[in-house]
Amino acid sequence: MQNLEKTLSHSYLRRVSKESYYTPDCILYVCCGSKCKKRGGKHLYKQLKSAVKEQRLRRKVQIIKTGCTDHCKRGPVVTVMPKNEWNFDVTDEKAMSLLEENAR
């Protein structure tokens, strides 16, 4: 009986950990450093986060905010990984098209 409980809890833990830990296909890093924040970086971050949630894209695309990426004059900056694609002066429309492009 004790072994059964041990096995069940082990399989349960394995299942739970598979559901909790995943690696998305792509990550959009949104700069929310002070300059980018003033230029709409934080707004873009929130917009992208809610779009991912609404469209249930969590396993495909992850949105992460970063500190300054040293391209302040061209902010807001959104970087797409693993493509290593840097996007400057990103607008709301551009951010949503980046999400659409990378969620496929």
Ligand code: FES
């Ligand atoms: S604050 Fe975004 S690049 Fe510096």
